[in-house]
Amino acid sequence: MEDSTDRIAAPWGVRTPYGPGTPWPARTDTHLADGVAPDAVERWVQTASILHSDGDAMDIAVRDGRIVGVRGRAADRVNRGRLGPKDLYGWQANGSRDRLVRPLVRDATGRLTECDWDTAMDRIVSRARGLLDERGPGSIGFYTSGQLFLEEYYTLAVMARAGIGTNHLDGNTRLCTSTAAEALKETFGCDGQPGSYEDVDHADVIALFGHNMPETQPVLWMRVLDRLAGPRPPRLLCVDPRRTVVARHAAVHLAPRPGTNVALLNALLHEIIRTDRVDRAFVAAHTVGFDELARRVEPCTPAWAAGICDVPAAAVEEAAELLGGAERLLSTVLQGVYQSHQATAAAVQVNNLHLLRGMLGRPGAGLLQMNGQPTAQNTRECGANGDLPGFRNWQNDAHVADLARVWNVTPETIPHYAPPTHALQMFRYAEQGSLRMLWISGTNPAVSLPELSRIRAVLGQERLFTVVQDLFLTETAQLADVVLPAATWGEKTGTFTNADRTVHLSEQAVRPPGEARADLDIFLDFAARMDFRDKDGGPLVTWHDPESAFEAWKRCSAGRPCDYTGLSYGLLRGGSGVQWPCTPDDAPGGTARLYTDGVPWAHPDVCESYGKDLVTGAAVEPVEYRSLNPEGKAVIKAAAYVPPHEDVTPDHPLWLTTGRTLYHFHTRTKTGRAPQLAAAAPDVWAELSPDEARAHGLGEGDLVDVVSPRGAVRARLRVTPMRDGVVFLPFHYGYWDDPGRAPDADGGPGRAANETTVTDWDPVSKQPLFKTSVARVRLVERSDGTPAPAPTTAGSEPAAPEGVPPTVGGPDARVTHTTGEEGR
Amino acid sequence: MNGITLTLRALHHAERSLEKDLLGAAERHATEHEVHHVAKDLARWSREHAARLADTGGAYGLDLQEHGGRGPGALLSAVRERAAEALGHRPEPGLLLLHDLRELYLAASGVSLYWEMLAQAAQAAKDARLLEMASSCHPETLRQVRWANTHIKVLSPQILTGPL
Ligand code: SF4
Numbered sequence: 001m002e003d004s005t006d007r008i009a010a011p012w013g014v015r016t017p018y019g020p021g022t023p024w025p026a027r028t029d030t031h032l033a034d035g036v037a038p039d040a041v042e043r044w045v046q047t048a049s050i051l052h053s054d055g056d057a058m059d060i061a062v063r064d065g066r067i068v069g070v071r072g073r074a075a076d077r078v079n080r081g082r083l084g085p086k087d088l089y090g091w092q093a094n095g096s097r098d099r100l101v102r103p104l105v106r107d108a109t110g111r112l113t114e115c116d117w118d119t120a121m122d123r124i125v126s127r128a129r130g131l132l133d134e135r136g137p138g139s140i141g142f143y144t145s146g147q148l149f150l151e152e153y154y155t156l157a158v159m160a161r162a163g164i165g166t167n168h169l170d171g172n173t174r175l176c177t178s179t180a181a182e183a184l185k186e187t188f189g190c191d192g193q194p195g196s197y198e199d200v201d202h203a204d205v206i207a208l209f210g211h212n213m214p215e216t217q218p219v220l221w222m223r224v225l226d227r228l229a230g231p232r233p234p235r236l237l238c239v240d241p242r243r244t245v246v247a248r249h250a251a252v253h254l255a256p257r258p259g260t261n262v263a264l265l266n267a268l269l270h271e272i273i274r275t276d277r278v279d280r281a282f283v284a285a286h287t288v289g290f291d292e293l294a295r296r297v298e299p300c301t302p303a304w305a306a307g308i309c310d311v312p313a314a315a316v317e318e319a320a321e322l323l324g325g326a327e328r329l330l331s332t333v334l335q336g337v338y339q340s341h342q343a344t345a346a347a348v349q350v351n352n353l354h355l356l357r358g359m360l361g362r363p364g365a366g367l368l369q370m371n372g373q374p375t376a377q378n379t380r381e382c383g384a385n386g387d388l389p390g391f392r393n394w395q396n397d398a399h400v401a402d403l404a405r406v407w408n409v410t411p412e413t414i415p416h417y418a419p420p421t422h423a424l425q426m427f428r429y430a431e432q433g434s435l436r437m438l439w440i441s442g443t444n445p446a447v448s449l450p451e452l453s454r455i456r457a458v459l460g461q462e463r464l465f466t467v468v469q470d471l472f473l474t475e476t477a478q479l480a481d482v483v484l485p486a487a488t489w490g491e492k493t494g495t496f497t498n499a500d501r502t503v504h505l506s507e508q509a510v511r512p513p514g515e516a517r518a519d520l521d522i523f524l525d526f527a528a529r530m531d532f533r534d535k536d537g538g539p540l541v542t543w544h545d546p547e548s549a550f551e552a553w554k555r556c557s558a559g560r561p562c563d564y565t566g567l568s569y570g571l572l573r574g575g576s577g578v579q580w581p582c583t584p585d586d587a588p589g590g591t592a593r594l595y596t597d598g599v600p601w602a603h604p605d606v607c608e609s610y611g612k613d614l615v616t617g618a619a620v621e622p623v624e625y626r627s628l629n630p631e632g633k634a635v636i637k638a639a640a641y642v643p644p645h646e647d648v649t650p651d652h653p654l655w656l657t658t659g660r661t662l663y664h665f666h667t668r669t670k671t672g673r674a675p676q677l678a679a680a681a682p683d684v685w686a687e688l689s690p691d692e693a694r695a696h697g698l699g700e701g702d703l704v705d706v707v708s709p710r711g712a713v714r715a716r717l718r719v720t721p722m723r724d725g726v727v728f729l730p731f732h733y734g735y736w737d738d739p740g741r742a743p744d745a746d747g748g749p750g751r752a753a754n755e756t757t758v759t760d761w762d763p764v765s766k767q768p769l770f771k772t773s774v775a776r777v778r779l780v781e782r783s784d785g786t787p788a789p790a791p792t793t794a795g796s797e798p799a800a801p802e803g804v805p806p807t808v809g810g811p812d813a814r815v816t817h818t819t820g821e822e823g824r
Numbered sequence: 825m826n827g828i829t830l831t832l833r834a835l836h837h838a839e840r841s842l843e844k845d846l847l848g849a850a851e852r853h854a855t856e857h858e859v860h861h862v863a864k865d866l867a868r869w870s871r872e873h874a875a876r877l878a879d880t881g882g883a884y885g886l887d888l889q890e891h892g893g894r895g896p897g898a899l900l901s902a903v904r905e906r907a908a909e910a911l912g913h914r915p916e917p918g919l920l921l922l923h924d925l926r927e928l929y930l931a932a933s934g935v936s937l938y939w940e941m942l943a944q945a946a947q948a949a950k951d952a953r954l955l956e957m958a959s960s961c962h963p964e965t966l967r968q969v970r971w972a973n974t975h976i977k978v979l980s981p982q983i984l985t986g987p988l
Contacts, residue, residue: 135986424857616862616866616970618967763862
């Protein structure tokens with residue numbers, strides 16, 4: 001059956017209900033440019049989404065050398081043909097007229113001017129060489145993205161760690177997913193998603209902790225909606241201060257005060273233990289640390305948590321009842337936990353919940369520590385963030401030696417005297433002056449990092465040489481010394497891996513504009529110009545294109561948890577996504593779930609990390625880990641609640657929390673250039689609850705300043721059902737499309753939520769806190785009746801719909817969908 | 825006054841001064857954000873330890889009450905934070921930070937040894953109350969030690985290898 005839907009107005013499309021234990025029915029979504037009929041498409045080119053961490057498989061429609069639309073891949077395990085709004089419309093940004101088409105360098109007058117590649121690369125190479133001679137490798141840092149491909153991250157990791165020899169390499173995945181990785185390392189000794197998206201098909205209870213799935217991973221939410229519409233639907237638990245779409249579907253909704261997740265989770269664990277919902281056999285066979293946890297949460301009654309979290313004790317009991325009674329429990333965790341106070345400590349308590357209940361390694365008993373960025377998993381595997389490639393342990397000399405063998409360098413070449421430097425520390429080193437060159441690829445820290453006035457000051461320093469590699473002249477690129485025009489998705493080939501370890505191949509469909517180059521080619525060019533050598537004098541980087549880079553990565557991954565040795569471009573081409581580990585002998589078809597039989601990667605000899613103190617972040621030493629966990633079982637780690645570092649005051653009486661929303665993605669570089677997405681959420685807004693708005697004498701559409709101790713944002717107000725005492729700002733509205741809104745020199749209000757956020761991060765995962773700042777709200781101007789520019793379709797649904805026109809996309813937003821396997 | 829009361833007094837003093845040192849470091853290094861925030865969290869442990877010691881000390885005839893308010897201190901600390909922010913982009917604060925972390929490590933290690941002494945004495949004297957206090961507070965002191973150690977390890981390569 002073919003039909004069409006306005007997928008701005010109906011973001012999750014039509015339902016295809018299904019029951020527990022049956023496969024998710026296919027539904028193929030197709031969106032083609034206006035006037036392009038399906039039979040006018042010349043080629044369909046295989047790829048997957050990089051606009052969120054679902055990794056939805058899709059085909060790019062090509063005509064006359066241009067991208068003219070997209071279609072979901074019905075055979076794929078992740079999306080079964082469905083696409084989310086960002087997938088359906090986001091591709092149009094590729095063809096924007098303001099793409100960078102030539103390199104730029106800053107000239108003598110301080111202006112960025114066009115040049116050729118040789119000029120730009122020479123400038124980078126001569127600066128890098130000079131710094132290496134004068135100041136050593138610690139003066140050079142790399143800050144990459146969550147949107148490049150595996151081959152690119154791996155090449156970058158080899159080049160930075162063994163070529164330059166710097167410890168300063170991280171991704172913006174630090175903002176989005178480092179807590180997921182850290183929480184998995186703390187509990188299982190190693191990164192790697194335990195569960196599978198297929199667990200949605202089997203679960204009887206789904207608990208979403210700080211995870212606004214309908215907006216961050218709309219296709220996975222379609223799967224949940226289809227279960228909810230089918231026979232014997234799962235019951236949902238939602239933990240979120242806002243009344244999100246999840247909350248509206250939940251059996252129990254807890255809206256805790258920001259920054260109190262650990263207290264809430266400790267109370268839930270208290271109840272699980274008190275009511276004896278513990279799977280004793282599982283705990284005895286597969287874990288260490290239960291007694292300590294039981295002792296720690298003993299005083300954490302629902303009444304105790306109610307006082308801290310400001311939720312009714314009865315609701316906590318109800319939630320615990322739901323979790324305790326589940327037979328197949330699926331939990332998912334995202335930014336409400338990861339970007340909040342005590343991020344890792346809280347995420348680890350969700351792991352503990354699953355260990356206590358024995359909910360691991362079988363269908364429906366799933367644990368998904370989610371990713372925010374789409375290719376975040378690859379930065380982690382490849383060591384382009386705070387890990388060594390292949391989940392190797394920097395504290396384990398044997399692992400470093402093994403990596404040195406793979407790269408044919410001496411172990412001393414690879415910095416491993418301390419953990420790889422995290423992004424915020426790199427910016428600190430730059431601020432301090434010890435880091436003098438920062439190469440930023442595919443990300444936009446001038447909008448995405450906390451406390452933007454500080455970030456602008458750091459990037460604007462004379463002594464810091466900044467290279468920015470991107471598609472557009474972003475807010476960050478405008479501050480750079482050299483700007484390199486990059487090719488993007490659809491214009492280059494590579495692989496990437498989603499949040500449940502599914503690897504997809506993304507093929508080049510069209511040529512990049514002008515002289516833009518694939519990120520891989522840029523890195524390879526740099527490596528060649530720097531003449532990086534291995535220990536025998538041969539070239540350090542031995543590959544020359546995506547497929548040979550992939551083969552090199554496979555050798556690096558061999559024998560490690562993220563083993564790719566069974567994968568190849570040939571296997572992925574034409575087929576569907578495959579979950580690692582995938583090995584030729586043991587798992588040729590990939591691996592749906594980890595920990596189906598014990599927790600092998602926690603063994604002291606193989607684990608990726610010995611863990612950290614959940615409050616202080618201090619590293620656990622190898623000897624200590626060995627005595628704590630000699631056999632390598634899962635570690636149950638207790639954590640005490642610690643009050644947030646910033647607290648409300650009479651001057652700043654509200655908690656400020658920020659978040660991603662349905663129609664925009666990472667600094668809107670692409671989504672802001674897709675007409676349907678930009679029109680659906682054209683501008684920043686602020687949200688208050690009805691009571692809070694009333695107390696402030698404010699109403700829908702009023703223009704307000706949200707003021708924190710760091711800065712201010714000017715936005716129109718949306719009055720929406722959420723908890724009192726909190727103001728919400730959608731993040732990542734910047735300045736490229738509205739330069740006049742930039743904050744003035746004396747600290748006038750801006751447009752980007754991060755003008756206000758605090759520079760503070762979780763001491764364990766080093767993920768910055770974007771959810772727990774404090775603020776006040778001040779009226780600037782009454783509304784003339786115009787409502788806030790916030791969409792009505794999702795979390796920002798107005799409390800009183802009168803006078804607020806519903807968000808629609810119109811004819812250009814119509815998407816056809818075909819249900820059934822014959823979809824393609 | 826016997827050895828135990830002497831130790832209680834010395835320990836109380838050491839915890840109070842560790843708290844002060846932690847808060848002082850947090851103020852001086854307002855632009856070293858992790859140190860700034862976590863040192864304040866760690867100071868809370870020392871404050872709690874001192875309060876428990878004062879409480880317990882009472883039973884041994886010791887008067888270890890809190891001395892002095894925090895009024896003028898708060899003002900001074902605000903001034904120091906501002907100054908730290910202004911200085912925060914010069915290279916020298918790196919060396920100052922390492923120095924301060926080293927001092928914190930030593931101070932916390934000193935506290936840890938007192939707890940060790942107290943726990944040993946409590947066992948010999950079969951004093952369950954003291955032993956319970958020592959075994960619940962001492963692990964937190966050790967975590968303070970490890971925290972300083974971790975930061976010294978992480979920061980030294982960058983701060984000590986660059987040109988000064
Ligand atoms: S220390 Fe932890 S377990 Fe104990 S009361 Fe506090 S939060 Fe609960």
